[in-house]
Amino acid sequence: MTDYPNLFSPMRIGPKTAKNRVWMTAHSTQLVKDHNFSDEHVHYYAERARGGVGVITMEAMAVHPTTQPYKGKIFAFQEAVVKNYRKLAEAVHEHGCLLLAQPWHRGRETNGTTNRLPVWAPSSVPCTVYREMPHVLTEPEIGELVEGYRLAAKYAYEGGLDGVEVHGLAHGYLLGQFLSPATNHRTDAYGGSFEKRLKIVLDIIDKTREEVGPDRIVGVRINGTDGGVPGGLTNADWTEIAQALVATGKIDYVSVTAGTYIERMNIYGATPQPAGFQLQDTANIKRALPDHIPVVAVGRLNTPELAEAVLTRGDADMIGMTRTLIADPEWPNKAQRGDATQIRPCVGANWCLASIVNSPLACIHNPAVARETVLGIGTLKQAPQSKRVAVVGGGPGGLRAALTASQRGHSVTLFEQNSELGGQVALMAQSASYAEWQGITDWLISQIGLTQVEVKLGHRAEADDLSGFDEVIIATGSTPLKHGWSSLRPASWGDGTIVPGVDQWNVYSINEVLAGKAEVGPNVFVFDDTGARQPVVVAEHLADRRHNVTIVTRLPQVSPDLEASRDLQATYRRIRGKGVRFITDHELVSVVEDSVTLADVWTGESTVHSDVDAVVLSTGNKAEDALFHALQGVVPVRAIGDSVSPRRVFNAIWEGELAGREV
Known part of the structure; x- marks a missing residue:
């Protein structure tokens, strides 16, 4: 039995059946090595499959060398991916989860800095973010792109994946640029009328279905709307596109998102973008398609209650989520067994997006992301000896350190000089647009409530208070300059x-x-x-x-x-x-x-x-490190977060987790 019967019912997707309606949608991880998947990918996706996800679409994979916004991109058109696909499929299938590839091309929404190649697009219209003038694709070059999608489908099949999600239509990427009159100014066989603008997409779907055959899934990712782009595609336009794609009889599902790089919050939806902000456009498309074609909805669908309501209303058939499952890979299992209150919430901080600029994926308050083998599910071991541990400071870093140390079997006392826990996160949450950030510390406080941590509020700890402890963790934070x-x-x-x-x-x-x-x-x-x-x-x-x-x-x-x-x-x-x-x-x-x-x-x-x-x-801020220095030589002591150097919430929680594991 479950409180969410629709969410945890099976769903037929073409020739396959998903065990539930939770779909992890594609996103960059920056775990790529040599344009291929790595062992870190295997652990990352396996963690979400173990957590109960029904379907995973892996990150967008290049179909041509001209789509490289940065070095960390899979080359889906190279045979080298097959071996690693098999590793991924084995790891994910062990938990009854379906696994899909997502071949794609960015078109104008990139530059040639990494690959030193010209940007390819249907017409020479630069992207608002990258601003590089594109090369206008010739018909032979369009043939190269179609071939790249074909090869991607071939290798996905050979790698034992469950199917392919054709990407590039949504988010203003290359195929969407062909579809939109705003970015396709061609007068040849690929521009002008609706049918001509659709031609490249139909060619790709034909080749994809030929390669994977009838026993694998073929899906598409589309927009519900381009989001007010002048001359761009509306919800009515995308509904017509979806109907035309389904009419081919060659696709098994439609995944609906929104937005282009002209307004990227239509894609990513950071706080205070409301939960379910894309739903109406998705529901319109759902109701225009045959019942046997599942529709995947996305857009901050981050609670089981909302997910169940979407399915009950018939607004979609599957619930797509990314950041929610980055924050808590066990979201499905927790929801299904009635522990929804234990889910670590996604607060819409978008640290996951900020992190991949220069490093692998990370979450503002889940330290295990992309480090599953050392910090993931089941890696926290009991301490060989229980110690008396003091944590000074009840901000996010101190809360994380206290929780982790207690979970390892230590006797933990948490000192906080103020009357409430939360630190500077609680202050930021005083602004209405950032109220969701309170979820970072609220979750930690709720988890501490399940442990034996002794919390002393309104107590400014001094050196004399701490001399009797075996270990001290200083998380006293910082003060503004x-x-x-x-x-x-x-x-x-x-x-x-x-x-x-x-x-x-x-x-x-x-x-x-x-x-x-x-x-x-x-x-x-x-x-x-x-x-x-x-x-x-x-x-x-x-x-x-x-x-x-x-x-x-x-x-x-x-x-x-x-x-x-x-x-x-x-x-x-x-x-x-x-x-x-x-x-x-x-x-x-x-x-x-x-x-x-x-x-x-x-x-x-x-x-x-x-x-x-x-x-x-x-x-800027000044580190509050006086207590740390006062304790040197008195008791084993370490400092974390802003008390070392004023930085970000992520750094405080990361260092708190490590300190809790090390004491």
């Missing part, structure tokens, strides 16, 4: 001076504002030197309370770190819509009562802004 200097003035950071006026009554830190400890007047300047998320968080928090807010930064862009998490555009649109103004390329010179003087970082020209009721500083 308020000297006002930008990092363009490194000497001033060490000479004890401050920007004139930053010590007066109306200058605050972000923490003071979010904690409700600041008396902020109507007009506020937020001065940022970090380029991080916190300035836009506090700016939006104040704008929501009807303050007039201006963000000032010495950088050429406000909060450029948000580019990596792909929510910069959406954040700008949201906060600019609330009246927040930007001043870039300026640093703070002085604050004199209600006047602020700024200087252009390039010319030195100064400007005075009057009627500024408050200034909020975001110039």
Whole structure:
């Protein structure tokens, strides 16, 4: 028996049957080695299969050398993938899970930096993100692409996979560029009418079905809408495309997503994008297709209750999720056995996206991601000897360390000087748009409640409190700097001076504002030197309370770190819509009562802004490490997170997990 009978019922997909309706959709892992799958891939996908997933579509795989946004891309058109497909299939099939390949081409949504090749597209229209002018595909080159898709299908079959999901239609990728009149300006056999724009897709589906035969699955990933792209494809257009593809009789399912790189939050949906934000478009397509063609829905479908409701209403047949299963690979098993409250939630922070810019996939609060063999399910071993362990600090790092150490059998005492746990995550969650981030610490607190950890709130631990413990973990975090200097003035950071006026009554830190400890007047300047998320968080928090807010930064862009998490555009649109103004390329010179003087970082020209009721500083934090140093030689001690060096939530939780395993 289960609380979610539809979610955990089997589903026929062409010639195969999925054991349940949970579908892990494709996403990059950056575990690729030499354009092929690695052993880390095997462990990563096997972990999700072990966790109860019914179907897995592996990451998008190149069908041609011209689609390499970075080195970590599988070459699905090379025979070398077959051997590793077999490893993957064996590992995943052991748990009754289906496994699919996803051949694809980015088209204009890339550049030639990595492969030193021209960008290929149906017409010479550059991408808004990559901005490289594409080469217009010739008909022989289109033939090369079709051949690449054919080879990808052939090798998927030979590798023992359960099928192929043809990608490149959705998200504004190459096949979607052929389909859309906004990006296909051709006048040959592949442009103009609907039928001509569809031709390359039909050719690829024909070749794919020929290669895999009748006993393997063929599916397609499409958009539900391009998301308001001028001249782009609407939900009605995509419905017509879906009907035309199904009418071939050669596809077994349709997976529906949304968006292009013109507005990437239509694809990824970071907080505060609501759960199920793509559902209506998906439901429209579902109701236009024959009942025997399963439709996969996506778009922050992150709770079993929502998933069950979608299936009950008939809005879709399968529930697709990626980030939810990155955060907790055991999501299906926990839901099925009635432990839904134990699911580690995806909070929409998009650290998974930010992480793959320079390293393998990671989750903001699941340290095991892409490291399943050392940190995954079943790897936490009991300590050979139970110790008395003190953890000082109840932020995310301290909570993680306390939980892991307790789960290993240690007797753990957690000290927190404030009356509540949560640290700076709890402060960020005071902003309505980031309330979901509270789920990071709420989950850890709930898990600690299932252990024997003794929590001492309102207790500022000193060295004398800790001398009787066998091990001490310092997670005391950091405090904001308020000297006002930008990092363009490194000497001033060490000479004890401050920007004139930053010590007066109306200058605050972000923490003071979010904690409700600041008396902020109507007009506020937020001065940022970090380029991080916190300035836009506090700016939006104040704008929501009807303050007039201006963000000032010495950088050429406000909060450029948000580019990596792909929510910069959406954040700008949201906060600019609330009246927040930007001043870039300026640093703070002085604050004199209600006047602020700024200087252009390039010319030195100064400007005075009057009627500024408050200034909020975001110039970095200072590690709170005094207790760590005081304990040296007194008791075995280690420091984690911001108490070592102020960084990110991810780093605090990562180091907390390692410390909990090492004590």
